[in-house]
Amino acid sequence: MPDQRIDLPQGSLDLLILKTLALEQQHGWAISERIQQISSNVLQVQQGSLYPALHRLERRGWIKAQWGVSENNRRAKYYALTRTGRKKLEADTEAWRKLSAAVAQVLDAV
Amino acid sequence: MLSELLYRLRALFRRKTLEGELDDELQFHLEKQIDKYLKSGLDRPEAVRRTRLTFGGLEQVKEECREARGVFILETLIQDLGYAIRRWLKNPGFALSAVTAIGLGIGVNTAVFTIANAVLFKSIGFDGTGQIVYTVGSEPGCELPCDTGRSYPDFLEFSREVKAFEALVAYGFRAVNVSDKSAFPEHYMAMEMSSNGFSVLGRKPLLGRDFIPADEEPGAARVAMLGYDLWEKRYEKAPSIIGKSIRVNEVPTVVIGVMPPEVRFGVDMWVPLIPVGDWQKREYRGLMMFGRLVRGANLRSAGAEMETVSQRLETEYPFSNKGVGIQVLDAKHYFYARVRLIFVALWIAVGFVLLVACANVANLLLAQAVARSREVSVRMALGAGRWRVIRQLLVESVTLSTAGGLVGWLIANWSVRAFVVAIPDKPPGLEFTMDPTVFGYLAVISVGAGILFGLAPALRLSKLDVHLTLKEGGHGATAGSRGRYLTGLLVVSQMALTVMLLVGAGLMIRLFLSIYRSQMGVNTTNVLTMNMDLPHEKYPRSIDQVLFYERLQARLQALPGVEIASIASSLPGHDGSALTYELEGAPPIDPRQRPHVGGLMIGPEYFRTLDVGLLLGRVFADSDGQAGVSTVIVNHTFATKAWPGEDNPLGKRLRLASEDGTQPWLTVVGVVPDVFQNDMIRGQFDPLIYLPYRQQPQSSMFLVARTRIVPGTLGNAFRREVQALDENLPVVALRTLDEDVKLRDWPIRVFGTLFASFATIALLLAAVGLYAVVAHWVNGRRQEIGVRLAMGATTADVLGMVLKQGMRQVALGLGLGLAAAFVLTRVLGSLLAGVGQANLTMFLTVALVLVGVGMLACAIPARRATRVDPVVALRCE
Secondary structure, eight states: OOOOOEEOOTTHHHHHHHHHHHHSOEEHHHHHHHHHHHTTTOEEOOHHHHHHHHHHHHHHTSEEEEEEEOTTSOEEEEEEEOHHHHHHHHHHHHHHHHHHHHHHHHHHHO | OHHHHHHHHHHHHTHHHHHHHHHHHHHHHHHHHHHHHHHTTOOHHHHHHHHHHHHOOHHHHHHHHHHHHTOHHHHHHHHHHHHHHHHHHHSHHHHHHHHHHHHHHHHHHHHHHHHHIIIIIISOOOOSSSOEEEEEEEOTTOOSSOOBOBOHHHHHHHHHHOTTEEEEEEEEEEEEEEEETTEEEEEEEEEEEOTTHHHHHTOOOSEEOOOOGGGGSTTOOOEEEEOHHHHHHHHTTOGGGTTOEEEETTEEEEEEEEOOTTOOTTOSEEEEOOOOGGGGOTTOOOBEEEEEEOTTOOHHHHHHHHHHHHHHHHHHOHHHHTTOEEEEEEHHHHHHHHHHHHHHHHHHHHHHHHHHHHHHHHHHHHHHHHHHHHHHHHHHHTTOOHHHHHHHHHHHHHHHHHHHHHHHHHHHHHHHHHHHHHOSSOOTTOOOOOOHHHHHHHHHHHHHHHHHHHHHHHHHHHTOOHHHHHHHTSOOTTTSHHHHHHHHHHHHHHHHHHHHHHHHHHHHHHHHHHHHHSOOSSOOTTEEEEEEEOOTTTSOSHHHHHHHHHHHHHHHHTSTTEEEEEEESSOTTSOOEEEEEEETTSOOOOGGGOOEEEEEEEOTTHHHHTTOOOSEEOOOOTTTTSTTOOEEEEEHHHHHHHSTTOSOOTTOEEEEOOSSSOOOOEEEEEEEOOOOSSOSSTTSOOOEEEEETTTSOOSEEEEEEEESSOGGGGHHHHHHHHHHHOTTOOOEEEEEHHHHHHHHTHHHHHHHHHHHHHHHHHHHHHHHHHHHHHHHHHHHTHHHHHHHHHTTOOHHHHHHHHHHHHHHHHHHHHHHHHHHHHHHHHHHHTTSTTTOOOOHHHHHHHHHHHHHHHHHHHHHHHHHHHTOOHHHHHHOO
């Protein structure tokens, strides 16, 4: 049986992270779990690659990090969306929709 | 943007904390994942294994996170820096020689920049908006710009008619005597300026008020604005001086303000320009002008308008204005035109020194590259990119040059201090301090030099063929023909630059020697001189001035220790008065075409005081210069020029030019040998005439005395005699004639010394560079030399081989350098009037010096080569 999971296209991980954080602040592990859950395990996120992306987003100022206490009383680093991050999410979502619609159109037409 | 910067800085300075946080964060993730697997029923080892698998390489993730943090470059830069410092500490000999060479180069550069900065950029204090422009006048017989001023009536017409100026300001310079209770009377330089001067420049007084138009009304109460330095030195910064009355040239004057220290204009104080007396005459051209351009006007339009007015004035007032022109310049051209040249020359010289130093260190680094090629190859083999290697090597060289910059800073500090000591008459307002501009320059050339000398070796090393180098055991870099070519090129350019510096220094030294060899024509030992300027306000009539100086001369004459004293309007080595004359019996000529001659007004004792013997006739008697007795003494050059072929010019007559032709005829009563005044070329004397001072009295006079004792010890006695006659009169330039001569020649002495030391430094650096390269070449060829010796080559053969190797580069550099110097001196020749052309002797001397030093530099490694033991040389490796 061929593997149903696909690797993420370049750059889309950022969008997924931002979307995940749009609801509430999360720590890294929860983010990766959530992406996999919501995508019904189709999207394969190499867990390690999540962290450089988080740090990069933090540097850009789209998310901010804060140390907090996790559900089982452990110290964990929580990420939350900033205001500029929210704008970025909206803009990127819009762009992504347009792109995927256009790609789908081309694919269907041929 | 700002938040990103903060983030990066935080990341940089809190590296430890962040590393810990990163560990914690990832650890937390891994534990959560393991928990998840445990809950799904896996045993612990399997859970850990799966977690590792899904997570990926931990170290790699960490590295990527660090990179994502964005401080990667800075962090590795710091690593590189640490590595570089450790590396140089391990090679102290190499580092020390490189730092010394670069330090010398940077030091002389910074020193020259500090001086140039003080002279060219700091001292002026005029505004920097570019909207202020300056005028220079021109007169027949004087090429632009010749600093001729314009008259006050002309100024009024310009300011009324020229629309390109928002406001036009006239100013003139005037030496004044200031006396009051707070200190001894002193001589200061004052600027007479239109009352709107400061406001046009946008400068406000530090204390008190600015000039107002009422201050320049004729008959207004006299006021003065003090410069900061004068206020500090004479009045110890007492704010109470505002409103006080001081005496300026004996006239009570109220101090109305003090200007801030950055406003100097090269003077000590300012007074309003009150248009009385000479200022009302159209032929009295003592005023400079500057103005603020209106919006939309530029240099050209202002210049054109000024010229139109000037031309109209020429036709309206031909007597005073014929041939008098005007030009408008911006600040850069106005202020820097004259001094710029010497600084450009100095700058070129120190630039060359720095280049020689850089070439030197580059060669040292190239030689080292052999030893490093293996290390670099290993690093590249392990995956370091080319750029990464170059960066590492550049950090190393910039570390060296920065250390050199520190050394250079010390050298510059010391040299500037030496320079300040060496210049005797520092113009007011010049401060040779290291301000932020200088430090900026120092920083830029330090880093720039490091990149300059580090780039070529770094590029070479980074281009290594890794496999080849590792296979050959580390003989890759510089062994190739390209490396040798580069090294040779560097040595040749060092030599060429040094040759040019040597020629430059040679020109200065020749000038220097010609001055010291040439005769003044007087006996300068045991002569004390001083100068006074009688204020017109207190000594209004010529007879008052004559009486004062005669009484003073008699008092000095009576002092024990004084052999003989005399009055004179100028001293040997100084300018005479510029006079125009006509000869009796000569065909009449256009008044404007009359010949010029320098003139000295002297007392009867002048020639005896200075030990000048007569050639013909007699010296002045007390009766000369009295009414009806108009006499003149001429120097030898004048006599031969005015009356060629005449053996005896005694009794001939000439008269000084005047507007109305009423000057009396002067009879030649004596001919004296040539005495040096301020002639353009030493050893060639200009014509000169001497007049009895009574005939042409003037307010500023010198007193010269030949002493029986050490002249310096009489200084206070001289001062007391002046004060006894007029306690408010300052004494200026009280010094021996020997000192005065030294003072006169300081620019040549100081700048000659500077050029000579720059050339010496460059020569030493180049010699050391050549030595290092030849020594390195010999080292690399021990085997070959060994073989040659074993095959029967003589010591002379080996010596010749090494010398040929080194001297080929010297010869090439010499040829290039001489050619460049030849061109450069021709190009600069017209600008460096008085310095003279470089001739064959000069070129030969320089060639000899360079070849000699080059031979010496090659001889040491060459001798070492002859001592190579064939057996040892063949066995090593």
